[in-house]
Amino acid sequence: MKNCEYQQIDARALGTPASSFQPCTEMKVPRLRRKWEVFPGKNRFYCDGRIILARQSGILPLTLGLIVVTSVLFFAFDCPFLVTHLTVCIPVIGGVLFLFVVISLLQTSLTDPGILPRALPDEAADIEKQIYTSGSSMYRPPPRTKEILINQQVVKLKYCFTCKMFRPPRTSHCSLCDNCVERFDHHCPWVGNCVGKRNYRFFYSFIVSLSFHTSFIFGCVVTHLTLRSQGGNGLVQLVICFFSIWSVLGLSGFHTYLVASNLTTNEDIKGSWSSKRGAEDSGNPYTYNSIFINCCATLCGPMPPSLIDRRGFLPPDDIPPVAAADLELSSFLAKNDTNMVGMPSSGHTS
Amino acid sequence: MAETHILQDLQHQAAIASKVYVQRDYNSGTICKFQTKFPSELESRVDKQQFEETMQTLNNLYAEAEKIGGKSYLEGCLACMTAYTIFLCMETHYEKVLKKIARFIKEQNEKIYAPLGLLLTDPIERGPRVVEITIFEDRSIGFGR
Numbered sequence: 084m085k086n087c088e089y090q091q092i093d094a095r096a097l098g099t100p101a102s103s104f105q106p107c108t109e110m111k112v113p114r115l116r117r118k119w120e121v122f123p124g125k126n127r128f129y130c131d132g133r134i135i136l137a138r139q140s141g142i143l144p145l146t147l148g149l150i151v152v153t154s155v156l157f158f159a160f161d162c163p164f165l166v167t168h169l170t171v172c173i174p175v176i177g178g179v180l181f182l183f184v185v186i187s188l189l190q191t192s193l194t195d196p197g198i199l200p201r202a203l204p205d206e207a208a209d210i211e212k213q214i215y216t217s218g219s220s221m222y223r224p225p226p227r228t229k230e231i232l233i234n235q236q237v238v239k240l241k242y243c244f245t246c247k248m249f250r251p252p253r254t255s256h257c258s259l260c261d262n263c264v265e266r267f268d269h270h271c272p273w274v275g276n277c278v279g280k281r282n283y284r285f286f287y288s289f290i291v292s293l294s295f296h297t298s299f300i301f302g303c304v305v306t307h308l309t310l311r312s313q314g315g316n317g318l319v320q321l322v323i324c325f326f327s328i329w330s331v332l333g334l335s336g337f338h339t340y341l342v343a344s345n346l347t348t349n350e351d352i353k354g355s356w357s358s359k360r361g362a363e364d365s366g367n368p369y370t371y372n373s374i375f376i377n378c379c380a381t382l383c384g385p386m387p388p389s390l391i392d393r394r395g396f397l398p399p400d401d402i403p404p405v406a407a408a409d410l411e412l413s414s415f416l417a418k419n420d421t422n423m424v425g426m427p428s429s430g431h432t433s
Numbered sequence: 434m435a436e437t438h439i440l441q442d443l444q445h446q447a448a449i450a451s452k453v454y455v456q457r458d459y460n461s462g463t464i465c466k467f468q469t470k471f472p473s474e475l476e477s478r479v480d481k482q483q484f485e486e487t488m489q490t491l492n493n494l495y496a497e498a499e500k501i502g503g504k505s506y507l508e509g510c511l512a513c514m515t516a517y518t519i520f521l522c523m524e525t526h527y528e529k530v531l532k533k534i535a536r537f538i539k540e541q542n543e544k545i546y547a548p549l550g551l552l553l554t555d556p557i558e559r560g561p562r563v564v565e566i567t568i569f570e571d572r573s574i575g576f577g578r
Contacts, residue, residue, distance in 0.1 A: 187516060199560055205565075206454055248562060251457065251562070253463055288513060288516070384501050386509075
């Protein structure tokens with residue numbers, strides 16, 4: 084009867100949102116909510132779900148501020164002198180680089196890095212059922228790893244207790260954002276977001292273009308101060324650029340190495356694929372064994388869409404508790420009134 | 434269309450008996466590929482070969498979406514040169530193939546699986562971690578008990 088189906092009504096309301104609609108429309112329909120409004124991770128959404136940010140924006144304002152301030156000072160104080168003494172191309176190149184840096188930065192920060200949606204209750208229950216029936220006793224906690232073979236190499240998949248699923252390979256759970264992110268690289272506080280599968284190319288173009296931009300400004304300011312022998316207004320830009328260059332260039336170099344060997348920062352830091360204890364088989368199973376192909380695959384590969392579907396509508400599952408009760412009540416009353424023996428339409432036989 | 438009506442009737446009136454989940458196959462790496470092993474719960478409902486054919490076609494479509502070749506490189510380079518702003522106005526190759534996959538799943542449901550009391554869920558709605566197959570109870574399509 085109706086009681087044993089209670090759980091299944093919940094599951095049906097949660098599953099296949101695109102193709103479900105409830106038959107009852109005579110009730111006053113509450114405003115349909117979008118999925119970003121009930122997103123379980125620690126993210127913030129703006130423009131009705133179009134823009135996604137991590138809960139903690141870290142030092143993104145500082146990053147943006149430093150870039151903007153340095154560039155503005157450069158355009159204001161160094162460019163006029165260099166235009167008259169050298170060439171007009173200098174502010175043009177500077178402008179293009181500046182735009183590239185800011186756009187890449189914003190794209191890295193405001194894009195979904197490859198967040199995996201959490202497992203729905205049915206799926207989580209199915210996974211747990213498989214774990215329990217695979218021979219383990221009732222009182223042992225579920226095993227947290229599953230071993231699979233990727234290109235003849237053993238890889239351990241870990242079970243994520245927050246997202247209730249076995250994490251796909253190269254996926255990691257970010258504790259700051261409370262999400263599992265595909266091809267997790269690292270959580271970057273400068274950018275205020277995780278760097279993962281979907282925004283790694285934006286991050287890489289940000290740090291590379293920032294390297295060019297800081298080197299360019301540094302070079303121009305040094306030229307300016309050298310040409311104008313009696314001092315000039317370039318000290319602030321010089322200091323900022325001097326200290327940034329080492330770190331940004333170093334980071335760009337490191338990430339170029341990662342891209343060329345198809346590794347993530349996470350894997351490199353943990354030493355997942357470094358040959359340890361003389362094991363011959365522990366090489367990176369994801370590499371294409373060619374620097375060119377690795378670079379192309381990482382930076383120019385296909386761009387998967389966001390999996391969390393932030394702007395999709397939730398099924399109107401807040402209607403059923405009221406509507407179901409009313410429908411049941413009216414059918415119950417109808418049954419009693421007309422003294423029907425059989426059930427109305429659902430075909431139960433008892 | 435009669436086939437669409439069967440699908441809608443199934444969702445409205447039928448009760449869900451159980452759900453079967455076909456997991457991902459990671460043997461070839463992180464590309465999206467599903468196991469083609471036939472789940473035992475479907476033995477009484479659908480032909481094994483038919484099911485394996487559906488899964489294989491699905492895998493081939495995902496392979497097409499994730500293929501690294503001339504076209505994807507061109508798209509990637511063009512995007513890089515425009516600071517990735519073309520993603521705001523252009524539909525990527527991946528998204529085009531995902532639409533193709535959605536049409537394929539709908540067609541398979543209408544032609545093959547709905548008349549058997551089954552419903553395939555588009556994997557993209559689940560991560561794509563799994564292919565969720567909903568098994569409906571037989572009575573709502575008139576087979577009776």
